[in-house]
Amino acid sequence: MKTNDYGLELKFCAQEAQLRVTGGCKIEGYASLFGLPDQGGDVVQPGAYRKSLEALHSRGGSVKMLWQHDPAQPIGIWDEIREDAVGLYVKGRLLPDVARAREAAALIEAGAIDGLSIGYRTVTAAKDAKGQRLLAELELWEVSLVTFPMLREARVAAKGETPDAGLWRELAQAFDAAAAELAGR
Template sequence: SLFGRVDQGGDLVARGAYGTSLAAAEAAGRRIKMLWQHDPAQPIGVWDELREDARGLWVKGRLLDSVARGREAAALIEAGAIDGLSIGYRTQRAAKNDAGQRVLQTLDLWEVSLVTFPMLPTARIAAKGDFIAIGDVLRGMAGVFDEARRNLKRNGG
């Protein structure tokens, strides 16, 4: 779920829409569910981390290989057949903007599903190998600074 992006239903989620729900779930010790295609009878894993970042709702989870559908989902993700995410929620507060779109201001988040066709086409899965380790980022930054230092020396700086 990305903030400020209009989904195929004409809705967009406002920054901060998940804050209350995530805090309440944490306080109650309640987990947001990971489902297959929004089917409450098919939990396939667990979300270990859920938070809002600058872009939207950020989730990190694990598919359960002890669950048949979890194994299937992992295989489908690996093959590129499934790559969408979609949220299940109840709207607590919304308003229309000047463009006539419904702006979801406060949501009660129930679940985040792996889906074939997300309502927000840019809501996608990043597999484990798609993440860059922080050490790699820091090494890359150090290389940029080293190169800049060499250029300054070369140019009399």
């Protein structure tokens, strides 16, 4: 079963130095940033997650941590999810008994994976004068670790990077900048 089977939209986000891996299993950072347009022209507004998070909390539900939006591949637990002035903050842990979670930790620490993405349903949205979709209320279902982020301003940072990982990160940033320039033409 695919995420699209549930009518969910996907919003990719990565925030430089925002997602951190500690001890190979604990991660934290921003899964969504307010006020920044993504590559699709969507802008998440402050307060967009409030009702969804309140409803989940009241019924004892949880937002799932998935690998690449695949509902068949949960890789961890989000222990804390909250909205603040910056965006949607998440803190959780990869489960070391899950093979894909161990792979995800290794890929993050090496700099090969550096994105977060949300799976959600739009409850309320409007278009602004620029044609951007302003997302005012979202029903949050999951936050995934992903390869390709939709919101370029966000990147994963692994704690304790090696110099080689830093070199690869610089190359990836240069590639992203070139891709953004080409997309703007």
